Amino acid sequence: MSTPASATLPHHTGFNLKEWILTTDHKRIGILYLIGSMAAFGVAGIMALLIRMEQAQVGAQLITDPTQYNRWLFFHGAVMILAFLIPGLTGFAANYFLPLMIGAKDVAFPRINAFSVWLFYFAIILALLSLVIPDGPDIMWTGYPPYSVTTMANTSFYVFTIHLLGFSSILGAINFLVTVIYMRAPGMGWNQLNMFVWTTVAAFVLQLVFIPVLAAAVTLLLFDKYLGTHFYDPSAGGDVLLYQNLFWFYSHPAVYVIFLPAVGILFEIIATMSKNRIFNYKIAVYGGIWGIIAIGGIVWVHHLYVAGMPDWLRLGMMVTTLLISVPVGLLVMSLWGTLYKGAITYNVAMMYAAACLYLVLVGGLTGIPLALPSLTLHLSDTSFVHAHFHFIMALFSAFALFGGIYYWFPKMTGRLADSKMAVVSFWCNFIGVNVTFWPLFIIGLEGMPRRYWNYEMFPQFQPYHEVATAGAFLIGIGMLLQFINFIYAAINGPIAEDNPWKSKSLEWTHCPNPPGPGNFPEDVVVDENWTPYNYNTD
Numbered sequence: 001m002s003t004p005a006s007a008t009l010p011h012h013t014g015f016n017l018k019e020w021i022l023t024t025d026h027k028r029i030g031i032l033y034l035i036g037s038m039a040a041f042g043v044a045g046i047m048a049l050l051i052r053m054e055q056a057q058v059g060a061q062l063i064t065d066p067t068q069y070n071r072w073l074f075f076h077g078a079v080m081i082l083a084f085l086i087p088g089l090t091g092f093a094a095n096y097f098l099p100l101m102i103g104a105k106d107v108a109f110p111r112i113n114a115f116s117v118w119l120f121y122f123a124i125i126l127a128l129l130s131l132v133i134p135d136g137p138d139i140m141w142t143g144y145p146p147y148s149v150t151t152m153a154n155t156s157f158y159v160f161t162i163h164l165l166g167f168s169s170i171l172g173a174i175n176f177l178v179t180v181i182y183m184r185a186p187g188m189g190w191n192q193l194n195m196f197v198w199t200t201v202a203a204f205v206l207q208l209v210f211i212p213v214l215a216a217a218v219t220l221l222l223f224d225k226y227l228g229t230h231f232y233d234p235s236a237g238g239d240v241l242l243y244q245n246l247f248w249f250y251s252h253p254a255v256y257v258i259f260l261p262a263v264g265i266l267f268e269i270i271a272t273m274s275k276n277r278i279f280n281y282k283i284a285v286y287g288g289i290w291g292i293i294a295i296g297g298i299v300w301v302h303h304l305y306v307a308g309m310p311d312w313l314r315l316g317m318m319v320t321t322l323l324i325s326v327p328v329g330l331l332v333m334s335l336w337g338t339l340y341k342g343a344i345t346y347n348v349a350m351m352y353a354a355a356c357l358y359l360v361l362v363g364g365l366t367g368i369p370l371a372l373p374s375l376t377l378h379l380s381d382t383s384f385v386h387a388h389f390h391f392i393m394a395l396f397s398a399f400a401l402f403g404g405i406y407y408w409f410p411k412m413t414g415r416l417a418d419s420k421m422a423v424v425s426f427w428c429n430f431i432g433v434n435v436t437f438w439p440l441f442i443i444g445l446e447g448m449p450r451r452y453w454n455y456e457m458f459p460q461f462q463p464y465h466e467v468a469t470a471g472a473f474l475i476g477i478g479m480l481l482q483f484i485n486f487i488y489a490a491i492n493g494p495i496a497e498d499n500p501w502k503s504k505s506l507e508w509t510h511c512p513n514p515p516g517p518g519n520f521p522e523d524v525v526v527d528e529n530w531t532p533y534n535y536n537t538d
């Protein structure tokens, strides 16, 4: 294990396009997911900058036609969630590291895994095409009817993109669940799994259960728009709120599909960098992760508080929504507890993890007023909500993913990505997020509506929007530096030791950097005393 893998494994010498396209190796498939999701992040990030530039001042800045703004907003939201965060966390991170963490040679169905990644690429191509067709979708990522049915824009591109991604995710979910159930190294019990494995298992369970509902919701939308059915049309006996219910029945759990693997990455980084066991492992797994799964499916109506519904339902959903802060809180407590009295190593991965502890705090606390119907009547559809979910979901998970890339960079490339540029880009991103979203919390409280391209009625908000736009550009610079750093480090970064962070987890202790075909030079067997976090025993 001491020889650098690149010297011993022909698999990793030179670049062969055909090998990559035909690959069934989970690690290469993971890298393909990474490239696709980062490309999606780049384009959707540019849309975010356009949106912020448009909002920087009262009146039209860039657009000649407001539909253009809706298209950017549609693309930004849909792609960030469906093509960046979900594929980045489950497609890339789970694909590459889950088999390594459980001591498996590959996933259960490697060819289906390859099929999944190519479905994902077709979905990205379809999503990108929706930017260049003359009547691109302008329906927001939520696609609510009646607008999504009556608009002249093309709704089908979005629906077909969701079908492709959904199919890809369902195949992936089955693949990984079977892998974890049947392919763990001999001797590895359930309570010896990495936290990242547990969180992704939970995310795959959610995908499997809830994606079909989303697929059904958007398929009915397609029928209403193009085949003349009236599922969502009250004037013909349909129900417009049916869509909102079906949509959020998937899309609230979807936030956990994103949140959970992100938390899993944080556990890996924090445990390794503080050389501690997971604080309250069993409570975090069975109370935290599985608690979220248990309640996560019965809170979706909090997205419909301002739509018509009986009071008892609003109240019931308030209770379940507040209740879900309990398992989320258990996980956060466990993350903090894992830091306790640790010999903490500060590096870029750890900086991102620490930033996430802050983001989840702000995001979680601002969720409480949104859970209370009496308060959310005022906050709903304001930029307060927008800032809330960017803290709790969007940037929290993106930061966790970037932290994970720094953490696993030596595993994937044999080189370190930590550098001055990495630190500078981290601070640009971290300061940028605060500069962008705090003003939106403030003007949201004052009534700034969400999703508006112009705000002539609120000229007093302009300075806040200007600051927010400057913040977005700071994030833009940070991300650009980050990508330059990743590419430079992959080619030219300092060579890393085999286990640079001295982790006890199998992906670091039992296979070279990067692992070759079949992952492990020798079959992995563990005993009952082994855990991936065996730090303070010796």
Ligand code: HEM
Pocket: 142, 255, 256, 259, 302, 303, 305, 321, 322, 324, 325, 328, 363, 364, 367, 368, 370, 371, 372, 376, 379, 380, 381, 385, 389, 392, 393
């Ligand atoms: C734990 C991870 C969480 C994630 C990933 C998340 C994500 C989101 C997202 C994406 C939205 C915006 C939906 C839209 O497009 O309108 C949202 C809104 C909301 N969030 Fe969160 N959230 C989380 C935690 C919480 C917590 C802890 C609470 C409350 C205790 C909460 C309560 C709400 C409510 C009630 C709304 C609807 C607000 C409205 O439209 O008025 N969220 N959340």
Ligand SMILES: [Cu+2]
Pocket: 251, 252, 299, 300, 302, 303
């Ligand atoms: Cu929700």
